Amino acid sequence: MRKTARAAVPLVVVAGALLLFVWPGFLFDRGERVRGALIFQGRDDTGYGIFTIDADGRNLRPVGIPIKGSVGFPRYSPDGSRIAFVAEAADGSEDLFVSERDGANPLSIAPSVDEPEGAPAWSPDGQLLAFSSRRDGNWEIYTVRPDGTGLTRLTNDEGFDGGPTWNPDGTAIAFSSDRGGGDSHIYVMGRDGSGLRRITSGGDESAPDWSPDGRRLAYVAFTAGNADIWVARADGTHPHRLTTDARFEYTPRWSPDGAWIAYEAYLSEAPDIFVVHPDGSGVRMVTPGGSYAGSPAWRPEGSRPAT
Numbered sequence: 001m002r003k004t005a006r007a008a009v010p011l012v013v014v015a016g017a018l019l020l021f022v023w024p025g026f027l028f029d030r031g032e033r034v035r036g037a038l039i040f041q042g043r044d045d046t047g048y049g050i051f052t053i054d055a056d057g058r059n060l061r062p063v064g065i066p067i068k069g070s071v072g073f074p075r076y077s078p079d080g081s082r083i084a085f086v087a088e089a090a091d092g093s094e095d096l097f098v099s100e101r102d103g104a105n106p107l108s109i110a111p112s113v114d115e116p117e118g119a120p121a122w123s124p125d126g127q128l129l130a131f132s133s134r135r136d137g138n139w140e141i142y143t144v145r146p147d148g149t150g151l152t153r154l155t156n157d158e159g160f161d162g163g164p165t166w167n168p169d170g171t172a173i174a175f176s177s178d179r180g181g182g183d184s185h186i187y188v189m190g191r192d193g194s195g196l197r198r199i200t201s202g203g204d205e206s207a208p209d210w211s212p213d214g215r216r217l218a219y220v221a222f223t224a225g226n227a228d229i230w231v232a233r234a235d236g237t238h239p240h241r242l243t244t245d246a247r248f249e250y251t252p253r254w255s256p257d258g259a260w261i262a263y264e265a266y267l268s269e270a271p272d273i274f275v276v277h278p279d280g281s282g283v284r285m286v287t288p289g290g291s292y293a294g295s296p297a298w299r300p301e302g303s304r305p306a307t
Contacts (some may be wrong), residue, residue, distance in 0.1 A: 029058075032282065034275055036255050037299040038262055039063070041072035043270075045082055048072040048086060048094035050103065052299070055260070055275060061306050065103035073119035076101070077126050080300045082146065084120040096120055096131055097217035098146050100303050119295065121165045121173075123191070130154075130164035130173055141175055143191070153184070154193035160184070163207050166191075167234070168214040174199075176206035176219075186219055186236065199236030209261075210234070211254050216278070217244075218252035218261050229263050231278055242280040251294065256301040262286070264294040 018134040034055040042051040042062075043236040043281050047070030065071050069088025076083060082098055089095040089108065089269055098111065099106040110133070118132035118139070127151075128143045135142075141155045141164050145234040155161045159179030166173055178184040186200040187209050202223035209218045214234060223228045224241060227248045234238040248266040255262065261278060264271040276283045287293040 019055045020046050034260060034284070034286075035257075036260075036301070037271065038286075038296045039074045039076060039284065039299060040273055040293055040297070041074065041295040048292070050074045050083070051293070053271070053273075053286060054296075055262070057288070060287075062218055063103045063289065065099060065106055067097070067106055075120055075122055075147075075297045076299055077122050078124055078300055079126060080302075084122060084146070086117055086119060093117075094287060096129070096133075096144070098129075107148070108149060109146065110142070118162050123166050124170040128191075130166065132162040132164065132175075141173065141193075152192075154189065155196075160286070161187075165209050167210045168212060174208040174217060176208065183222075186217065200232065200239070201236075202230070202239060205230075207251050211278070212256060212258045218254060218278075220250050220252065229261065229276070233259075240280075242276055242278070243283070244280075250298065253297050254278075257297050262296040262298065264296060 032043055036055045037052060038055055039052050049071050049162045053060045068085045071085055072084050074085040075157050081101055084098050086094045087097050091114050093114055096110045096117045096165055097106045097108050106292045112133055112135035115134045120129045120131040122129055129144050131144050132139050139160045139162055140153055141161050142153050144151045146289050157179045159177050160195050161175055161177045164175040172188055174186055174188045176184045177187050183204040184206050185198050186205050187196060187198050189196040202221045204222040205219050207220045216231050217234055218229055218231050229242045229249050229252045230239050250264050252261045260275045262273060262275050265274050271294045272289050273286040273293045273296045275286055
C-alpha cells in the first residue's frame with residue numbers, strides 16, 4: 001500500500017457512470033434496510049468525481065463540482081451544508097477545497113504549490129478542518145478554518161502522518177503514522193497537537209474513524225495478513241476484526257447512529273462500497289460494481305441531500 005495521499009489517477013464513464021452504476025437488485029439483501037446516505041469518490045470520463053447514494057443502494061447521483069480536474073475524498077460538514085474535498089489544482093497537485101453541498105462555489109482554502117494534500121476531516125463544531133499535507137517537505141497533520149485562515153501544523157516527524165479524524169467532542173484527533181520506521185499505527189493527540197500517544201500495536205494500521213459515542217475506533221489493519229476492517233476501544237485495547245475475506249478493505253466510516261460502518265472493498269481492480277454492523281454481521285454491498293467507488297462518508301442526520 002503506497003503511503004501517500006495522491007490517490008487521484010486517470011479515470012472512466014456522468015452519463016456513462018450512471019449506466020455503470022445501475023443497481024442489480026439481486027446483490028442486495030432487502031430484509032434489513034440500511035438508513036442514511038453516503039457521499040463518495042467515484043469515476044467518470046473526466047476523472048475522479050463525487051457522487052451520493054442512499055445507503056440502501058438507491059438514488060445514485062453525481063455532485064456537479066465545476067472543476068476540470070479529478071475530485072475526491074469528500075466529507076460533509078457537520079450540518080451538511082458544505083462539502084470539503086481534494087481536487088486537482090492547476091499545477092497538477094491535489095489541493096483542499098470547500099464548496100456548498102451541491103458542489104457550487106468551490107474555494108481552494110489551503111493551496112500548496114506543487115505539493116499534494118490528503119483527505120479532510122471536519123471538526124464536530126464545523127470550525128476547523130484537519131488534513132495531511134506535504135507542503136513542508138514531509139507528510140504532516142494540519143488544521144485550517146473553512147475560509148482558509150488559521151493554518152496550523154500539528155505534527156513534526158520524519159514519518160508519514162495521515163488520515164486525521166476527530167473524536168465526537170472535538171478535543172482529540174486520531175491519525176496513522178509510520179514514525180519510528182516499520183509499520184504504520186494509530187496515534188491520538190489533542191486538537192492542538194499536544195499529548196501525542198500511540199494506541200495500537202498490530203500490523204500496519206491506518207484510516208481511523210471514531211464511533212459517534214466516542215467509545216470505539218474503526219480502522220484498517222494488516223494484522224491478520226490482509227487489509228481488513230477492525231474495531232477497538234477508543235484507547236486501542238480489545239481489537240476485534242470485522243471483515244475476514246481475502247479482498248482489500250479500507251476507509252471505514254461510522255454511520256451517524258453507530259449502527260453501520262461503511263468501507264470500500266476491492267472485488268476486482270476497482271473498489272466498491274459496503275456496509276457492515278460493528279459486530280461484523282450484515283455485510284452488504286451498496287454500489288453495484290463495474291466502475292470505481294471509494295472513500296465513503298455519511299451524510300449527517302437531518303441534513304438535506306445535495307441537489
